[in-house]
Amino acid sequence: MDRKVHDTLLKWKSSSGRALVLEGPRQTGKTFIMKEFSKSYHYSVYIDLEENEELKTVFEQTNDASEIYEKLSYNGIRFDTSSGDPLFIIDGIQSCPRAFSALKPLAVDGRCDIIASVSLPGVEPSEEDFPSPMGYVQMVEMGPMDFEEFLWAMGIGKELTAKIRRWIDTGSEIDVSIGSALTRYFRKFMTVGGMPAAVQKYVDTKDYNEVWDVLASICNIIEKDALRYSDKKDRLKILACLESIPSQLAGENKTFVYKDVGKQAGTGRRECGSSLDWLHRAGLINLCYNLRDPCEPLSQMERTDSFKVYLKDPGILTYMLGRETASAIESGNTRYSICHFSHPASSTSPA
Secondary structure, eight states: OOOHHHHHHHHHHTTTSSSSEEETTTTTTHHHHHHHHHHGGEEEEEEEETTOHHHHHHHHHOOOOOHHHHHHTTTOOOOOOOTTTOOEEEGGGGEEEEEEETHHHHHHHHSEEEEEEEEEETTTOOOTTTTOOTTTTTEEOOSOOOOHHHHHHHOOHHHHHHHHHHHHHHHHOOOHHHOOOOOOOOOOOHHHOOHHHHHHHHHHHHOOHHHHHHHHHHHHHHHHHHHHHOOOGGHHHHHHHHHHHHHHHHSOSSSSSGGGGGGGGTTTHHHHHHHHHHHHTTTOOOOOOEEEESSSGGGGGGEEEEOOOOOOOHHHHHHHHHHHHHHHHTOOTTOOOTTOOOOOTSSOOOO
């Protein structure tokens, strides 16, 4: 599946000199796009630090680029530089803080183009323990597929989506038949979402039950990450904050209400603020702030104590709202209320 970030990677390749780090939540396609990008090189090397504990020790033993390459060779990893600079892909680098720090000497060394991935961006070790490579890396955010990328996956060509974008930008009238088709696709996007595995499953099967299973698996991964990568004192509150988002959006409140997290009276930012911050730094949610005054610059007008919380992926949100909601969205049933949403495992699947 085509992703816009691929063009960013090609531009980086033409003017490389720094390492590039793709950061974003899990299951957003970082590994896939790095491997697809590697096809533009004559030679590439891929390692996954989450899956290979032995390779972590290489980075934990030294921060010198030559020694890193030498020790990797002892682990059977070869770098062919005979026909230009190869690409060195380091996946799951968040699991090895010293490897993240080593991006600086590797970039300075220059014998390979370096690209790495970071899942759960912002949930990183303290820079007091490990020198930061900042200044020697280009950070690129990669989230779920947006609606335009979803249309590409559905077989709508880039020329047509570019034309639709021009119509929207210029305020031109869109043909009724095209508008109706876009509305149908948007409803599908709201139920399937932009997680590549879910989109690919829908492309392959057109079966929402299959998509539902993929979304369930992704939600399970999110919960496990929250338990693994957060402070022990925040773990249950992180899950409670996450689980409260659908009901908060379905309710009449204009802002996120802390006391609705776990339905516990007296709950406020002091109790749950760090948990919500974790979800935000992990790239799982968007915070939409109310403004004191709708004037530029908007960032200076934000009321940081008054905001709504949205999940970055609409498919995950719809999954959390339940199958009845998904069916209503897909069918265009605008009379359906999500105020009394069902559990994801209950009821019927979308038609």
